[in-house]
Amino acid sequence: QSALTQPRSVSGSPGQSVTISCTGTSSDVGGYNYVSWYQQHPGKAPKLMIYDVSKRPSGVPDRFSGSKSGNTASLTISGLQAEDEADYYCCSYAGSYTLQVFGGGTKLTVL
Amino acid sequence: QLQLQESGPGLVKPSETLSLTCTVSGGSISSSSYYWGWIRQPPGKGLEWIGSIYYSGSTYYNPSLKSRVTISVDTSKNQFSLKLSSVTAADTAVYYCARRGWFEEFDYWGQGTLVTVSS
Numbered sequence: 001q002s003a004l005t006q007p008r009s010v011s012g013s014p015g016q017s018v019t020i021s022c023t024g025t026s027s028d029v030g031g032y033n034y035v036s037w038y039q040q041h042p043g044k045a046p047k048l049m050i051y052d053v054s055k056r057p058s059g060v061p062d063r064f065s066g067s068k069s070g071n072t073a074s075l076t077i078s079g080l081q082a083e084d085e086a087d088y089y090c091c092s093y094a095g096s097y098t099l100q101v102f103g104g105g106t107k108l109t110v111l
Numbered sequence: 112q113l114q115l116q117e118s119g120p121g122l123v124k125p126s127e128t129l130s131l132t133c134t135v136s137g138g139s140i141s142s143s144s145y146y147w148g149w150i151r152q153p154p155g156k157g158l159e160w161i162g163s164i165y166y167s168g169s170t171y172y173n174p175s176l177k178s179r180v181t182i183s184v185d186t187s188k189n190q191f192s193l194k195l196s197s198v199t200a201a202d203t204a205v206y207y208c209a210r211r212g213w214f215e216e217f218d219y220w221g222q223g224t225l226v227t228v229s230s
Contacts (some may be wrong), residue, residue: 046217047220048216091216097171099160099163102159104157
C-alpha cells in the first residue's frame with residue numbers, strides 16, 4: 001500500500017487560484033469515487049474540506065472545489081486567502097482490504 | 112455536536128504495547144451509518160490510516176500494521192480503543208481518532224494525542 005502522490009508544496013498570492021494534485025492508481029483514486037481532502041493547520045487536527053471527490057461539507061467555503069480524472073484527483077482553491085495557508089492531504093478508498101490510503105501532504109503557502 | 116477525545120499514556124517504552132481510547136460524545140457509537148477509525152501522524156510527516164471498526168466489532172486494518180494492531184469497541188461506554196504492540200521509535204506520532212462517514216471520509220476528528228516511544 002503506497003501513499004498517494006502529492007506535490008510537496010504549492011504557493012499563490014491572495015486572490016489567485018491554486019490546484020493541488022493527488023495521483024494514485026486504478027486500485028484507489030482511479031477505481032473509486034471516494035476521494036476526500038483535509039486541511040491541517042499547525043498543531044491542529046485535520047479538517048474535512050471535500051468528500052466524494054467534489055462534495056463540500058456544510059461550512060466549507062465554495063472557494064474549495066474537487067475533481068478527478070483517471071488516477072488523479074485535484075483540489076482547487078480559488079480566491080486565495082491568508083487563512084488558507086496550511087497543509088492539505090488527500091485520501092482515497094482503496095478497496096475492502098486496504099480501505100484507506102492518504103497522500104503525503106502538500107504545504108500551501110499564501111505569498 | 113459530535114466530539115471525539117483520545118486518552119492514554121503519552122510515553123511508552125520500546126517493545127511494549129501502546130494503548131489509547133477514544134471517547135465519543137454528542138452521538139452514539141452504535142449508529143449503523145458509521146465506522147470509527149484511528150489515524151496517526153509522525154512528527155513533521157503525513158497522515159497514516161491505522162484501522163477502523165464498526166460498532167458490531169468488524170475491523171479493518173492497514174496491511175502494513177495489521178500484525179501489531181488491535182482495535183476494539185465498547186458500546187456501553189461509547190468508546191473504541193487502539194492497541195499497538197511491539198512499538199519502536201518509528202511509532203512515535205500524534206494519534207487521532209475519527210468518525211468515517213458514508214463516503215469513506217473522516218468527518219469528525221479528535222484533537223489528537225502525542226505518544227512518544229522512548230526508554
